[in-house]
Amino acid sequence: MSIFAVLIALVAGACSGGAGGGTGGGTTTITLAAVDNPSMADLKKLVPDFQATHPNIQVKIVTLPEDVLRQQVTQDVAAGSGRYDLFTIGTYEVPLWAKKGWIENLSPFIAKDPSYAPDDLIPGIRGALSYNSNLFAVPFYGESSMLMYRKDMLAAKGITMPDHPTWDQVAAAAKAVNSRSVNGICLRGLPGWGEQLAPLDTVVNTYGGRWFDPQWNAQLNTPQWHDAVSFYINLLKTAGEPGAGNAGFTECLNAYNSGKVAMWYDATVAASFFTGDAAKNSGYAYAPIKVKDWSGWLWAWSLGMPSSSKKKDAAWTFADWATNKAYIQLVGTKLGWQHVSPGTRTSTYDLPEYKAAAGAFADVTLQSIAHADVTHPTVDPVPYIGVQYVDIDEFQQLGDKVSQEFAKVIAGGQTVDQALAKAQALATDVGKAQH
Amino acid sequence: MSSIAGSGGVRVQTAASVARRAAWLRRLPLLPAFIYVILVTQIPFLLTIYYSFFSWNLLKPGSFKFTGLDNYARLLTDESIRIAVLNTVVLTVAVIGISVVLGLAVATLLNSEVFGKGLMRTLMIAPFLIMPTAGALIWKDTLLNPLFGLLPYLLTPFGLGRVDWVNQYPMVAVVAVEVWRWTPFMMLIILAGLQSQNPEVLEAARVDGANSFQAFRRITLPLVRPFLELGALLGSLFVVQTFDSIYMLTFGGPGEDTTNIPFLLYLVAFQGFSIGQASAIGVVAVILTTIIATVALRTLFSIFNVEARR
Numbered sequence: 091m092s093i094f095a096v097l098i099a100l101v102a103g104a105c106s107g108g109a110g111g112g113t114g115g116g117t118t119t120i121t122l123a124a125v126d127n128p129s130m131a132d133l134k135k136l137v138p139d140f141q142a143t144h145p146n147i148q149v150k151i152v153t154l155p156e157d158v159l160r161q162q163v164t165q166d167v168a169a170g171s172g173r174y175d176l177f178t179i180g181t182y183e184v185p186l187w188a189k190k191g192w193i194e195n196l197s198p199f200i201a202k203d204p205s206y207a208p209d210d211l212i213p214g215i216r217g218a219l220s221y222n223s224n225l226f227a228v229p230f231y232g233e234s235s236m237l238m239y240r241k242d243m244l245a246a247k248g249i250t251m252p253d254h255p256t257w258d259q260v261a262a263a264a265k266a267v268n269s270r271s272v273n274g275i276c277l278r279g280l281p282g283w284g285e286q287l288a289p290l291d292t293v294v295n296t297y298g299g300r301w302f303d304p305q306w307n308a309q310l311n312t313p314q315w316h317d318a319v320s321f322y323i324n325l326l327k328t329a330g331e332p333g334a335g336n337a338g339f340t341e342c343l344n345a346y347n348s349g350k351v352a353m354w355y356d357a358t359v360a361a362s363f364f365t366g367d368a369a370k371n372s373g374y375a376y377a378p379i380k381v382k383d384w385s386g387w388l389w390a391w392s393l394g395m396p397s398s399s400k401k402k403d404a405a406w407t408f409a410d411w412a413t414n415k416a417y418i419q420l421v422g423t424k425l426g427w428q429h430v431s432p433g434t435r436t437s438t439y440d441l442p443e444y445k446a447a448a449g450a451f452a453d454v455t456l457q458s459i460a461h462a463d464v465t466h467p468t469v470d471p472v473p474y475i476g477v478q479y480v481d482i483d484e485f486q487q488l489g490d491k492v493s494q495e496f497a498k499v500i501a502g503g504q505t506v507d508q509a510l511a512k513a514q515a516l517a518t519d520v521g522k523a524q525h
Numbered sequence: 526m527s528s529i530a531g532s533g534g535v536r537v538q539t540a541a542s543v544a545r546r547a548a549w550l551r552r553l554p555l556l557p558a559f560i561y562v563i564l565v566t567q568i569p570f571l572l573t574i575y576y577s578f579f580s581w582n583l584l585k586p587g588s589f590k591f592t593g594l595d596n597y598a599r600l601l602t603d604e605s606i607r608i609a610v611l612n613t614v615v616l617t618v619a620v621i622g623i624s625v626v627l628g629l630a631v632a633t634l635l636n637s638e639v640f641g642k643g644l645m646r647t648l649m650i651a652p653f654l655i656m657p658t659a660g661a662l663i664w665k666d667t668l669l670n671p672l673f674g675l676l677p678y679l680l681t682p683f684g685l686g687r688v689d690w691v692n693q694y695p696m697v698a699v700v701a702v703e704v705w706r707w708t709p710f711m712m713l714i715i716l717a718g719l720q721s722q723n724p725e726v727l728e729a730a731r732v733d734g735a736n737s738f739q740a741f742r743r744i745t746l747p748l749v750r751p752f753l754e755l756g757a758l759l760g761s762l763f764v765v766q767t768f769d770s771i772y773m774l775t776f777g778g779p780g781e782d783t784t785n786i787p788f789l790l791y792l793v794a795f796q797g798f799s800i801g802q803a804s805a806i807g808v809v810a811v812i813l814t815t816i817i818a819t820v821a822l823r824t825l826f827s828i829f830n831v832e833a834r835r
Contacts, residue, residue, distance in 0.1 A: 335692035498779035501692035
């Protein structure tokens with residue numbers, strides 16, 4: 091009996107200890123779970139500027155790597171624990187979570203601030219962060235995908251890359267420049283729905299493939315998928331980087347920066363990290379195509395507010411400050427114009443200082459984002475939204491498993507047909523659950 | 526309540542309650558530890574068992590409903606689980622087998638009179654002291670990387686220069702890292718066994734004309750056998766739970782080639798957020814580990830008994 095009394099006292103004590111704190115002395119403390127990327131690191135540096143004008147709001151930023159952030163935040167909103175008042179979420183989460191009522195509709199908050207100018211947000215991004223025509227998250231950073239290439243290396247073989255290349259042209263160029271010391275192209279092979287599957291999905295889309303037909307029947311056994319995946323993996327094997335199964339964004343960036351690959355198809359943000367010869371001699375082209383034009387992906391890290399937050403007004407005050415035009419000016423003047431997060435506001439691309447810093451890829455970025463259509467990613471109609479992902483709960487697991495099967499093909503452990511047969515079975519199960 | 530009974534009864538009662546109070550006083554200092562253990566092990570375990578009877582996906586609000594043994598039934602039919610169990614067995618058997626043999630070899634070497642024994646012993650133990658995550662990263666990036674790794678560089682003369690070990694031979698890579706990690710552990714346990722051996726016995730054998738292999742085979746090996754068993758069983762207990770090196774090295778892939786039970790559990794719980802299904806896998810994993818642990822503890826006690834009888 092006494093043991094249980096002690097136990098209950100202990101548990102009760104632990105609970106009350108955890109719940110307290112935060113709202114003492116007229117100041118409100120808000121907690122932001124942020125993804126570990128350079129834009130968020132800049133935000134962290136500028137928090138004192140926010141505090142100077144808003145002394146009654148304390149901001150605590152918890153920085154986590156992408157996969158850990160996704161786990162923590164998902165558990166937090168699913169359990170409604172209210173641990174965070176803001177978090178960075180991607181275009182994948184926003185419509186899904188808005189539908190479940192896990193995140194707050196921000197349109198009423200935006201309406202209160204006449205200086206916010208929501209129409210200035212780049213249309214593709216605004217669409218991806220909306221649910222039922224209301225914004226449920228505000229963009230902090232946006233990206234599409236593009237082809238980056240070394241003009242000098244291609245010129246040495248007499249190749250000029252058009253602005254809107256086809257995948258066949260890219261493959262021919264990659265094979266022409268491929269040599270013992272330089273590989274033709276770097277493409278992500280690292281398993282994961284956010285790694286390998288992102289560029290591969292855009293190839294599938296432009297080949298006319300889709301994950302599901304409008305009745306949610308899995309479509310991975312179609313010739314389009316077979317051709318697209320075979321093309322991608324063959325290109326990797328004939329002119330791609332060695333150890334492709336471990337190559338993600340970072341690995342490709344290192345390879346491109348050190349001149350080990352002549353081309354790289356990846357996120358538009360990649361060009362901001364170029365150094366040396368890569369920075370001097372790079373050309374930028376739109377995402378290569380096969381059948382469907384404008385095949386670039388669309389992703390945005392944005393600030394969302396969980397419905398379980400008890401400090402919504404304070405949280406919005408910070409989100410507003412961190413995503414409006416004034417913040418972009420602040421980053422530009424205080425940290426340098428190359429630090430400005432790309433892909434959020436159209437007006438950013440009119441700033442002469444930004445244009446000078448972002449250079450040749452600014453226009454490709456803006457146009458790619460503006461033309462990415464999350465509701466029509468491929469030739470045929472689809473029942474889902476998302477370009478390089480399928481916006482359903484099960485996709486994280488499905489995408490990870492399918493990309494693992496493709497990784498096994500890259501490693502030589504099975505054929506494209508074997509991988510697609512397994513992927514089709516996995517997707518069929520997921521499709522059934524959508525009815 | 527029985528104080529209304531006769532005076533004799535009262536005295537008996539008092540004596541009993543004094544004894545009980547004394548017993549409680551003796552237990553009192555243990556109470557914090559006891560409560561702590563219950564809080565952090567038993568309550569979560571009971572909750573896990575409870576959740577394993579429910580279909581519950583965190584991503585699907587309102588999916589929490591009682592489904593009886595459904596989650597367990599799925600364990601029997603799911604292809605991924607079958608593969609994970611097989612991978613766990615392959616990984617455990619390979620790692621324990623190789624590290625016991627290597628551990629025995631190194632322990633025998635360190636038990637003999639060899640130059641620089643102390644330094645060698647310290648160096649041999651080092652892998653066991655390195656954080657598993659850091660160890661796996663070092664293996665992946667500095668040793669096995671096909672572009673700038675040390676191993677592909679050293680193997681270039683043999684035509685194995687650009688082999689992508691982690692992707693082409695994922696299980697070999699994981700086993701290699703785990704063997705590197707567990708050999709020192711085996712060596713320590715076996716060395717303890719070897720050092721408890723009476724050198725006079727070996728001397729007697731040599732006088733009787735046994736060569737060193739015969740002496741090792743007939744005298745040393747039977748003596749260290751219980752230590753080999755203990756090392757193997759304790760080791761299996763840990764290797765069954767291998768997670769760090771798989772997460773860092775292969776992330777269970779390519780395909781499902783290196784997904785073992787703990788990693789599958791992680792995928793189901795934190796990629797799929799299927800709490801019910803993950804709980805069922807957890808319960809089964811605990812039962813399997815408990816079986817190994819029971820055998821391990823029996824062996825441990827039998828060694829103590831032998832030691833005590835001497």
